[in-house]
Amino acid sequence: MARPVEPRRPHRVAVLVRPGVLPMELGLVHQLFRAARSPRKVPLYEVTSFALEPGPVPTDADFAVHVECGPAVLADADTVVVPASHLLDETDDVLPPALRDALARIRPGTRIASICTGAFVLAAAGLLDGHRATTHWHSAERFRRAFPAVEVDPNVLYTDNGEVLTSAGEAAGIDLCLHLIRRDHGAAVANEVARSMVVPPHREGGQAQYLQLPVPEPGARDSTARAREWALRNLHRPLSLPELAAREAMSTRTFTRRFRQEVGTSPLRWLTQQRVERARQLLERTDLPVDRVAEAVGFTSAVSLRQHLATTLGVSPSAYRQTFGGDRHIMPG
Structure with missing residues (x-):
């Protein structure tokens, strides 16, 4: 079996540090x-913090x-990450000249991502016009008013528009970074990073699960967790909405409402998301033919699997498998 190709050099990540930066966001990047390593334990990324003016920066x-x-580091960066600043974000819809000049150093084709209200910087730079983006749910309405050319989705943990990505609140920066690692080097590397950080490799749902919801009356059924767990064990089967609702003894209407609130x-x-994720794991870790992978994750055919992967990942x-397969083995059964 072919081994994953070792990168010629680490992918260079530049992290912008502005006054009022959130230490957690800076640290998590x-x-x-x-923590991302190749199979031979070679570092896959080189991370450098930079400020508009080097020296001490208040957090x-x-x-x-x-x-x-x-800002000189931007000329060689492959990815630029903009964490939030509680002092600067949401105060001005126009980039300060020094920040505008710094961002002008970024090479064409460089990936740029924001964490939390760092999305205000990307939007003010015009990088999000016509794109879907997110930010912390508490700031979403302010963001929408300030940047009407951006499609704001306050319910997701992150958005990926190819070269421009955004994430929601602080902890969603973890989801975004793991997504980037997964996109660059596959699920196995991202899962190992998540394991070393003691965080889940992929969180279900979006910000909606963290919004304050009405407190149910005592004894009310308010969880769809059992149905989700059962579905994950039975992804190979055709699963219907009535069948899932019956697992929680709910009507389909109530189940759908509760599910959307929680997930x-x-x-x-x-x-569909879970089936795609399971298919990715099988493509990376096994030699199962594509039609068998489709069958194992509950898609009706190899054609259906190809369509869903093309829509979700942009690849066949x-x-x-050629990019992320590496060393594989045939799973029993």
Whole structure:
């Protein structure tokens, strides 16, 4: 079996540090990308923080961070990450000249991502016009008013428009970084990073599950978790909405409403997401033919699997396997 190709050099990640930066967001970018290793334990990313003016930069905590590098690092960056600033975001819809000049150093084709209200920077730079984007749900309405050319989705944990990505609140930055690692190097590497950080490799749903919901009356059934667990054990089967609702002894209407409140998406869309994710795992880890993979995850045919992967990942099953398959084995059964 062919082994994964070792990168010629680490992927360079530049992280913008602005006054009022959230220490958690700054730290998580370094921790997650620096934890990513090739099968031979070679670092896959090189992470560098930079400030518009090198030196001490105040955070939103009671300490500052010393940043040695300036915007010159952007000229060689492959990915640029913009964490939030509680001092600067949501105060101005136009980029300050120094920040505008710094972003102008980014090479064409460089990937740029925001965490939390860092999306305000990307929007002010015009990078999100005509695209779907997210930010912290608390700031979503302000974002929508300030940037009407951007399609705001406050319910998701992150959005991916190819070269431009956005994520929701602080912890959603973890989801975004793992998504980028998964996109670059496959689920196995991302899962290993998640395991080392003691975080889930993929969280279900979006921000909707973190919004404050009405408190149910005592004894009310308010969980669809059992139905989800049962569905994950039976992805190979055709699963219907009435069948899932029956697992929780709910009507389909009530189940759908509760499911969307708890997971942030519809039951059938969630099922498709889980089937795609299971298919990715089988393509990476086994030599099963594409039609067998489709059968194992509950798609009706190899054609259906190809269509869903093309829509979700932009590649065919064979192309995905060629990129991320590496060393595989045939699973029993």
